Amino acid sequence: MAEMVRAAVQTGPRQIEMREYPRPTIGRDDGLIRVEANGICGSDVEIFSGELGSARGAFIPGHEPMGIVEELGELAAERWGVEVGDRVALEVIVPCRQCKDCLTGRYQACRFRKGGHGVTPVDVEPTLWGGFAEYMYLSPTSVMHKIDKNLPEEVAAMYNPLGAGVRWAVDLGGVGLGDTVVILGAGQRGLGALIAAKSVGASNVIITGLEKDRHKLEIAKEFGADHAVTVDGENGVDIVEFVGDITNGNMADVAVELTPMAAGPVTDAMRSVKHGGTVVLAGLKAGREIPLVTDSIIQRGITIKGAFGVDAPAQRKAIEIIESGRFPLEKLHTHTFGLDQVGEAIDTLAGKTGDGNAIHVSVHPHKN
16 A cells, blocks of 8 residues: 555646655545546636636645545445445535535535635645545545446546536526527537537537637537537637527527637627526636626526536436436547646647647546
């Protein structure tokens, strides 16, 4: 049994150091997983660059970890319903489980949490909070979900982006049978929203991207997108006009906005939905101010919802979709990296290095 655990630690913007930390001693109420894979999402790109969360101090990133339970206390085993050898997927939030928000099902709003997986500084004992490490600590209040050990690691690691698609499109957006849905942004979570919408019977799904996203839009068609269009370049469409044309002016029931940093798609989302339609805002803008015409919201009776992360019901539904084998999710995975390549992995997803065709990228700490 290794006494020390290797981890990739972010010490500042675009600064990753390989460090070793003592393997935690596990008691009756906590545990340890051997990290198999950790998916990378768009927020990792902004965190790595320093645009998000730059004041937190040194920490081990990686908030989409999945792995095998290596050690487990008897009380923890009973509470979580898992045993040593099970594969589990972890949520970012590590709530207190005792405050009013936690007890009423709003654990994501818990004000008493220490931090969470992949975001807690290394000076908070026992240090191994993030997924970019060989092993990861399971706090007594960690939230986890069992997932089939027979799935390929790369596919199992998609539980978080697919969970985001389920929550944002279906749980918050209310997408259902026969609906028309506009998804602005063709990244992992946009594709996850497409899969989620199709899984509940949406009949007309439009997904947008840029010219550089053509490979993602082609994949979107394979996953059931009825229309996959570019919104820039010579052949780019005006998405509001496009939705009006294909719906005979009825517009969309739901629009899900997932683009990073861009302001225009927020307005496009609001203009693309029908009177009484729903707009879900999920694309982080790093504090940028977005012009908002409130008269349009009022006069057209639009419902706007902010999408914060992924909760337990959505994670569970996403895992059920993954385990069903209904969708060829392996086609979404494009790049696998080892623990010493965290910076390169993040830059690959961002399109700053590599072949420019990244969709789902994951770090596997026990692979070279």
